[in-house]
Amino acid sequence: MTVLAIEVSGGGQMYAYRDGQRAEFYVRVGPNTVPARHHEIAAGFRQAPTGTTF
Template identity: 90%
Template structure:
């Protein structure tokens, strides 16, 4: 799952094969239940 900020709103996305899709509520909730991993560039 990836997150980015579009103005004041955070958008969460998931990769499905070669596609990037907006995450559904249950996918976002599952992501927060997992151990946190942060990648900064």
């Protein structure tokens, strides 16, 4: 069994985790880290500086 723990600091930033070819995106909602919804992922790419990779 594999266990992955991700600690994400507060703020309005989106975070990504890559597992091979698949990337998973997360955002902070209050004290919780939750999977990002499609519109949050799209907004994150619009705000990402040039050259940012996930």
